[in-house]
Amino acid sequence: MSAAAMTWVVSPNSEQLCNGLRFLEKGVFSGGRLKNVGRKHECFSFFGSRKRDVGSRVVANPSGNLAISSEQLVYDVVLKQVALVKEQQRSREEEDMEVKPDIVVPGTLGVLNEAYDRCGEVCAEYAKTFYLGTLLMTPERRKAIWAIYVWCRRTDELVDGPNASHITPKALDRWESRLEDLFNGRPFDMLDAALSDTVSKFPVDIQPFKDMIDGMRMDLKKSRYENFDELYLYCYYVAGTVGLMSVPIMGIAHESNAPTESVYNAALALGIANQLTNILRDVGEDARRGRVYLPQDELAQAGLSDEDIFAMKVTDKWRFFMKKQIKRARTFFDQAEEGVTQLSSASRWPVWASLLLYRQILDEIEANDYNNFTRRAYVSKPKKIVALPIAYVKSLVPPSSRKLVTN
Numbered sequence: 001m002s003a004a005a006m007t008w009v010v011s012p013n014s015e016q017l018c019n020g021l022r023f024l025e026k027g028v029f030s031g032g033r034l035k036n037v038g039r040k041h042e043c044f045s046f047f048g049s050r051k052r053d054v055g056s057r058v059v060a061n062p063s064g065n066l067a068i069s070s071e072q073l074v075y076d077v078v079l080k081q082v083a084l085v086k087e088q089q090r091s092r093e094e095e096d097m098e099v100k101p102d103i104v105v106p107g108t109l110g111v112l113n114e115a116y117d118r119c120g121e122v123c124a125e126y127a128k129t130f131y132l133g134t135l136l137m138t139p140e141r142r143k144a145i146w147a148i149y150v151w152c153r154r155t156d157e158l159v160d161g162p163n164a165s166h167i168t169p170k171a172l173d174r175w176e177s178r179l180e181d182l183f184n185g186r187p188f189d190m191l192d193a194a195l196s197d198t199v200s201k202f203p204v205d206i207q208p209f210k211d212m213i214d215g216m217r218m219d220l221k222k223s224r225y226e227n228f229d230e231l232y233l234y235c236y237y238v239a240g241t242v243g244l245m246s247v248p249i250m251g252i253a254h255e256s257n258a259p260t261e262s263v264y265n266a267a268l269a270l271g272i273a274n275q276l277t278n279i280l281r282d283v284g285e286d287a288r289r290g291r292v293y294l295p296q297d298e299l300a301q302a303g304l305s306d307e308d309i310f311a312m313k314v315t316d317k318w319r320f321f322m323k324k325q326i327k328r329a330r331t332f333f334d335q336a337e338e339g340v341t342q343l344s345s346a347s348r349w350p351v352w353a354s355l356l357l358y359r360q361i362l363d364e365i366e367a368n369d370y371n372n373f374t375r376r377a378y379v380s381k382p383k384k385i386v387a388l389p390i391a392y393v394k395s396l397v398p399p400s401s402r403k404l405v406t407n
């Protein structure tokens with residue numbers, strides 16, 4: 001598919017989107033394979049800490065005043081999402097139904113099915129293993145996850161895709177108003193229509209979606225992170241949000257008696273872990289774009305600076321620094337593990353697979369002797385193949401009655 005055709009998939013520009021819609025209607029997109037344009041897209045590498053180790057709720061700002069930490073800010077979003085889920089549970093119990101019935105406007109069902117099919121195609125193209133995992137889910141859940149995946153991918157492409165240099169804060173504002181419209185039942189295009197349908201059926205709060213757009217805004221104006229608290233907020237925006245969006249769809253197992261909030265915390269932790277791993281894998285690549293997604297204070301403590309990163313030399317100081325960063329990422333994966341088992345049975349396999357595969361990237365960075373400047377850590381096909389049955393076996397473990405960490 002040409003770059004021009006790709007444009008509509010990711011751009012919030014109305015004219016291009018209308019063009020995109022025409023592509024869809026003519027079926028040009030159908031069967032078309034989205035290509036990587038200007039950006040690495042290996043297969044969506046299948047994707048928490050005891051909180052005390054990684055950050056506190058109240059932090060002192062430079063003037064010595066106490067401020068609310070990023071962790072606390074994010075926790076408020078978790079509570080809001082959990083409240084929405086509980087509210088829907090209560091009304092379902094009252095109405096005694098599984099999901100809201102479809103209110104079908106004549107002639108729209110075919111279009112909606114087609115929209116979901118397109119989401120599935122995009123997902124299969126960008127994230128093959130993950131796509132296969134979604135096939136285990138119920139059709140309703142699978143389609144919903146595809147719709148969320150596509151919205152996230154399109155959002156990410158705005159700042160990371162081929163048209164990234166043309167993206168302005170205004171464009172992100174337009175993307176956000178489209179988001180509000182689709183949550184209010186007024187989708188702009190077919191892919192938005194799929195998500196609009198999804199959010200009308202599942203208790204998904206708009207906040208994590210808005211926060212992901214905020215993450216993209218942050219990417220436009222910020223290329224340094226003073227400390228881990230700042231980096232944590234960025235990781236929440238671009239990846240922790242995905243965890244919060246996904247759990248209402250994947251569902252929590254009926255047998256689970258873990259507090260709902262603890263499962264959302266685990267989902268958040270998996271997003272953070274994935275993003276920290278992504279950052280550690282991409283240090284060299286990001287540096288070539290003038291970006292350093294590493295806590296500046298921790299670099300300084302290790303006797304390192306931006307200059308050392310741009311020099312791209314693996315030194316003992318760098319190895320020492322990296323070991324600490326990897327250790328932190330692993331604590332978030334550990335925290336996430338406790339939550340995966342609480343998910344509904346069909347959702348556990350793709351999440352385990354994603355967790356095991358993404359975590360292995362950290363092992364690969366170690367195996368590369370911490371050279372994440374000029375070598376890209378990746379999980380080889382044979383290792384991926386080994387991880388999948390392990391994930392499957394893990395997914396068979398039912399939720400235990402053990403209590404998870406709440407905040």
Ligand SMILES: CC(C)=CCC/C(C)=C/CC/C(C)=C/CC/C(C)=C/[C@@H]1[C@@H](COP(=O)(O)OP(=O)(O)O)[C@]1(C)CC/C=C(\C)CC/C=C(\C)CCC=C(C)C
Binds near residue numbers: 041130152156240343
């Ligand atoms: C089963 C599963 C993995 C479900 C998530 C499906 C979904 C909606 C994914 C959307 C991902 C996406 C496109 C996010 C946009 C921002 C972004 C690109 C984030 C980075 C992903 C890795 O992508 P990649 O390796 O391709 O990196 P580049 O684009 O090349 O830089 C991220 C690192 C974040 C991904 C975050 C997650 C997948 C969150 C996972 C958490 C859950 C699914 C919750 C699980 C529940 C519990 C209880 C643990």
Ligand SMILES: [Mn+2]
Binds near residue numbers: 278279282
């Ligand atoms: Mn990346």
